[in-house]
Amino acid sequence: MELCELTIHELLNRLAAGETTSEKITESVFRRIAGVEERVHSFITLLEEPAMEAAREEDRAIGQGVRKPLGGIPLAIKDLLCTKGIRTTCGSRILENFIPPYDATVVRKLRDAGAVFVGKTNMDEFAMGSSTETSHFGITRNPWDLERIPGGSSGGSAAAVAADECIAAIGSDTGGSIRQPASLCGIVGLKPTYGRVSRFGLVAFASSLDQIGPFTKDVEDCSVMMNVIAGYDPRESTSVPREVPDYRTFLGQDVKGMTVGIPKEYFIEGIDPEVSSAIRGVVKTLEGLGVSVREVSLPHTEYCVAIYYLIAPAEASSNLARYDGVRYGFRSRDGRDLMDMYKKTRSEGFGTEVKRRIMIGTYGLSAGYYDAYYKKASQVRALLKRDFDEAFRECDVLITPTSPTPAFRIGEKMDDPLQMYLCDIFTLSTNLAGIPGISVPCGFSGAGLPIGAQFLAGHFEEGKLLRLASAYEKHADFEKRRPAL
Amino acid sequence: MEYEPVIGLEVHAQLLTDSKIFCGCSTRFGVPPNRNSCCICLGMPGVLPVLNRKVVEFAMKMGLATNCRINPFNIFARKNYFYPDLPKGYQISQYAEPLAEDGYIDMDMNGKRKRVGIIRIHVEEDAGKLVHDEHAPSSYVDFNRTGVPLIEIVSAPDMRSAEEAEAYLRRLHEILIYLEICDGNMEEGSFRCDANVSIRPRGEEKFGTRTELKNMNSFRNVRRALEYEIKRQQYVLENGGTVIQETRLWNDSQGQSHSMRGKEEAHDYRYFPDPDLVRVEISEAWVEEVRRTLPELPLVKRERFVSQYELPPYDAGVLTSSRALADFFEETVKRCGSPKAASNWIMGDFLGHLNQERKAIADSPVTPETLGDMIRMIGDGTISGKIAKEVFEEMWSSGKPPARIVEEKGLVQITDTAFLEKAIDEVMQANPGQLEQYRSGKDKLFGFFVGQTMKRTGGKANPALLNELLKKKLAP
Numbered sequence: 001m002e003l004c005e006l007t008i009h010e011l012l013n014r015l016a017a018g019e020t021t022s023e024k025i026t027e028s029v030f031r032r033i034a035g036v037e038e039r040v041h042s043f044i045t046l047l048e049e050p051a052m053e054a055a056r057e058e059d060r061a062i063g064q065g066v067r068k069p070l071g072g073i074p075l076a077i078k079d080l081l082c083t084k085g086i087r088t089t090c091g092s093r094i095l096e097n098f099i100p101p102y103d104a105t106v107v108r109k110l111r112d113a114g115a116v117f118v119g120k121t122n123m124d125e126f127a128m129g130s131s132t133e134t135s136h137f138g139i140t141r142n143p144w145d146l147e148r149i150p151g152g153s154s155g156g157s158a159a160a161v162a163a164d165e166c167i168a169a170i171g172s173d174t175g176g177s178i179r180q181p182a183s184l185c186g187i188v189g190l191k192p193t194y195g196r197v198s199r200f201g202l203v204a205f206a207s208s209l210d211q212i213g214p215f216t217k218d219v220e221d222c223s224v225m226m227n228v229i230a231g232y233d234p235r236e237s238t239s240v241p242r243e244v245p246d247y248r249t250f251l252g253q254d255v256k257g258m259t260v261g262i263p264k265e266y267f268i269e270g271i272d273p274e275v276s277s278a279i280r281g282v283v284k285t286l287e288g289l290g291v292s293v294r295e296v297s298l299p300h301t302e303y304c305v306a307i308y309y310l311i312a313p314a315e316a317s318s319n320l321a322r323y324d325g326v327r328y329g330f331r332s333r334d335g336r337d338l339m340d341m342y343k344k345t346r347s348e349g350f351g352t353e354v355k356r357r358i359m360i361g362t363y364g365l366s367a368g369y370y371d372a373y374y375k376k377a378s379q380v381r382a383l384l385k386r387d388f389d390e391a392f393r394e395c396d397v398l399i400t401p402t403s404p405t406p407a408f409r410i411g412e413k414m415d416d417p418l419q420m421y422l423c424d425i426f427t428l429s430t431n432l433a434g435i436p437g438i439s440v441p442c443g444f445s446g447a448g449l450p451i452g453a454q455f456l457a458g459h460f461e462e463g464k465l466l467r468l469a470s471a472y473e474k475h476a477d478f479e480k481r482r483p484a485l
Numbered sequence: 486m487e488y489e490p491v492i493g494l495e496v497h498a499q500l501l502t503d504s505k506i507f508c509g510c511s512t513r514f515g516v517p518p519n520r521n522s523c524c525i526c527l528g529m530p531g532v533l534p535v536l537n538r539k540v541v542e543f544a545m546k547m548g549l550a551t552n553c554r555i556n557p558f559n560i561f562a563r564k565n566y567f568y569p570d571l572p573k574g575y576q577i578s579q580y581a582e583p584l585a586e587d588g589y590i591d592m593d594m595n596g597k598r599k600r601v602g603i604i605r606i607h608v609e610e611d612a613g614k615l616v617h618d619e620h621a622p623s624s625y626v627d628f629n630r631t632g633v634p635l636i637e638i639v640s641a642p643d644m645r646s647a648e649e650a651e652a653y654l655r656r657l658h659e660i661l662i663y664l665e666i667c668d669g670n671m672e673e674g675s676f677r678c679d680a681n682v683s684i685r686p687r688g689e690e691k692f693g694t695r696t697e698l699k700n701m702n703s704f705r706n707v708r709r710a711l712e713y714e715i716k717r718q719q720y721v722l723e724n725g726g727t728v729i730q731e732t733r734l735w736n737d738s739q740g741q742s743h744s745m746r747g748k749e750e751a752h753d754y755r756y757f758p759d760p761d762l763v764r765v766e767i768s769e770a771w772v773e774e775v776r777r778t779l780p781e782l783p784l785v786k787r788e789r790f791v792s793q794y795e796l797p798p799y800d801a802g803v804l805t806s807s808r809a810l811a812d813f814f815e816e817t818v819k820r821c822g823s824p825k826a827a828s829n830w831i832m833g834d835f836l837g838h839l840n841q842e843r844k845a846i847a848d849s850p851v852t853p854e855t856l857g858d859m860i861r862m863i864g865d866g867t868i869s870g871k872i873a874k875e876v877f878e879e880m881w882s883s884g885k886p887p888a889r890i891v892e893e894k895g896l897v898q899i900t901d902t903a904f905l906e907k908a909i910d911e912v913m914q915a916n917p918g919q920l921e922q923y924r925s926g927k928d929k930l931f932g933f934f935v936g937q938t939m940k941r942t943g944g945k946a947n948p949a950l951l952n953e954l955l956k957k958k959l960a961p
Contacts, residue, residue: 082531095530102524104531203530208760236533237762315760318563321574322528326626342567365565365755374757 022072071114094349104201121156151181176427183452198233256290317361507534528572548585602641820857
């Protein structure tokens with residue numbers, strides 16, 4: 001077995017025991033990249049030289065007895081997080097030459113924890129998409145079937161982990177952008193509670209929904225990553241000053257007596273029968289572990305897509321106003337005057353989907369429409385939050401499918417934005433309510449495509465998610481497979 | 486037909502905090518372009534704002550000083566528009582739930598009390614500054630000012646003349662400076678004013694169509710621009726036209742305003758609550774804590790000076806025009822015990838010198854102690870008022886205390902009757918012709934003898950004593 005195929009906790013053990021080095025692990029990762037990247041295309045920018053240098057640096061530290069939580073582990077970072085001195089494109093032409101002079105807080109925390117950065121991963125432009133097809137830098141393919149999409153928007157990070165091009169990765173989730181690609185690529189992906197992980201240096205898509213989280217090969221790695229990235233950041237006003245538990249302590253805990261809710265509104269027509277059957281399997285396994293299951297109702301679920309596609313584009317239309325060609329990034333050379341320069345820069349610099357959302361958002365905030373759209377959506381959002389509060393009064397965790405279908409074919413939904421928006425139907429509500437959610441692998445379709453189950457918990461209850469997910473992972477009765485690349 | 490103007494003002498005041506509103510950059514004026522900037526105020530991708538608490542405190546002071554209600558919850562909103570001096574493509578401001586609402590200020594208009602309502606005071610960030618190259622078709626942006634905290638003070642449409650508008654603006658300016666939250670410098674743009682003006686037939690309740698005036702960077706220009714605009718609207722109406730809603734730009738050198746944009750071209754700012762900032766909660770306790778730090782405000786101080794020091798309202802007005810001057814006066818009075826004399830000296834020689842040399846009170850070589858001592862020396866007859874002028878000049882140029890100057894220059898007043906009588910005799914002997922004319926009824930010549938005797942004593946004769954002795958001696 002190649003080192004690149006192992007998990008963080010396995011590699012940390014080997015490093016601590018002196019059985020391997022970060023240099024060897026990193027070499028293994030880059031050998032794998034050399035072998036598969038051409039077909040998968042997970043990365044926008046690869047950092048082989050700096051990574052090898054960082055790996056040797058970590059080896060020296062390990063040699064001196066320094067133990068860091070991620071010391072020497074090769075990670076991939078979504079290209080939406082600012083990395084000091086390293087190009088950060090957000091998958092967009094408008095930032096194709098942007099090199100931030102600062103690290104995102106999460107990037108700094110990972111550096112401090114000894115992580116080795118392999119590269120910056122591909123993504124839908126400014127995280128707007130569910131398939132990684134809107135990137136200016138080309139599409140990413142699903143390692144399980146190269147004719148299919150890896151999900152999105154953090155498709156590059158998910159594919160890189162699934163294809164063993166890194167040990168774990170960082171993504172961001174505004175409406176499902178971690179959980180949906182994790183599900184489609186057969187790995188674990190967690191979206192933390194809003195305010196749990198710092199957004200500083202994460203290029204904003206929709207500020208009230210964005211949250212950074214990990215992609216990992218198993219639940220234990222997820223808790224290791226959370227231990228590093230979670231915590232209050234004085235540089236973010238919406239960060240919550242609340243103590244961070246050691247997330248590893250939730251692993252392997254008994255789940256007997258926990259209550260799981262099945263929201264009836266999430267088992268709708270149009271959901272792939274193989275997906276519903278896989279979720280039923282998850283529930284059965286958990287019942288076998290002494291978990292009690294009940295049906296719950298989240299009555300405002302039907303409004304999720306509408307609320308999300310008013311609030312997220314509205315915030316995005318404002319967040320993306322700064323890309324105007326004046327200070328950094330792409331600038332059209334043909335502008336006759338200021339207004340013309342703005343128009344050409346933004347017309348040429350942004351892709352179709354980003355422009356579509358800027359227009360929707362601008363419309364929804366306009367005088368005369370604000371009350372009917374943005375304001376109304378914010379009010380219904382509050383009702384949706386209340387639905388979840390009610391549900392979590394009677395159960396610890398809710399279980400739903402992560403995605404209504406396994407990975408679809410490349411190009412299948414690109415001409416139909418509405419169909420694409422419905423990919424996130426089960427994940428959007430989590431961001432609107434600000435609660436945490438995790439996607440864990442729960443089987444395969446007949447065609448051999450991974451299926452994921454989504455677990456949701458109340459604010460700051462990531463521990464409950466990890467506890468239940470690790471128990472499920474241990475007792476899941478589907479056959480473990482690796483993508484045949 | 487007689488028309489009545491209706492005027493409301495929007496004032497932007499830069500707050501004197503050390504650092505910017507949402508980042509740690511310095512707010513210092515006059516440093517090289519873009520020195521005071523960082524990834525946050527430059528609106529780089531992924532950065533986030535964190536509110537400077539001092540800004541809220543400063544803004545609360547203004548809210549309290551203008552009798553506003555401080556809202557317990559404030560919300561920051563984004564005002565969206567594109568301009569090169571606005572790095573994020575939106576300005577963080579307040580829209581619904583501003584910091585303070587529903588206040589007023591009272592002012593004295595020709596002896597009558599006039600109240601102007603304050604609709605709201607909100608907090609926002611300033612934009613940068615464009616510098617246009619005069620020789621090439623290019624412009625540069627200086628972001629030093631970007632993110633400097635501002636408050637916007639919106640008055641009710643309560644002013645009925647350009648004069649009232651100017652007076653309101655001066656009172657607002659004075660309060661800001663009293664509170665030490667704004668330096669009030671109009672040239673550097675730390676105190677800026679836009680005006681909304683309409684006219685209506687006198688007696689009419691309904692407002693006319695208003696225009697907005699911009700680019701008036703002095704008190705005088707505000708008044709001139711308003712006077713011009715009132716006349717312009719009147720001319721339009723009297724000639725059968727209609728006033729159109731528009732924004733007009735004042736041109737100082739031409740003494741005219743020009744249309745900048747009409748209603749149709751007005752921006753839709755698409756305000757919405759800034760999701761990067763949490764709402765600001767202001768407790769009753771915090772409001773009280775800030776209220777306790779408020780200084781005595783100009784109008785109250787003015788009234789106290791009139792009653793406590795028995796000063797004419799005019800004197801009280803001048804002396805309370807700044808906190809530093811009022812303090813200087815009170816210190817001087819404490820030293821000499823003569824309020825009116827102190828007022829005269831301060832309003833006269835002291836302010837004269839200060840203005841001439843463009844000095845701040847803190848940098849004045851004459852202090853309340855030295856000035857007070859000098860006034861006391863006049864009171865107790867040590868020096869005459871005339872000699873005092875000379876002493877004051879010397880105090881100003883050397884900074885020495887008056888007693889030393891009087892001693893060094895031998896300026897002590899002559900109160901020796903025998904000595905003065907001898908001098909008078911000498912003058913009488915030297916001017917027999919004038920003496921005769923005086924004695925035959927030409928009273929005007931009395932001044933001549935005062936002057937001559939003063940000259941002979943080197944100006945040091947005690948004037949009252951000299952007058953008395955002269956009257957006696959010259960009598961036929």
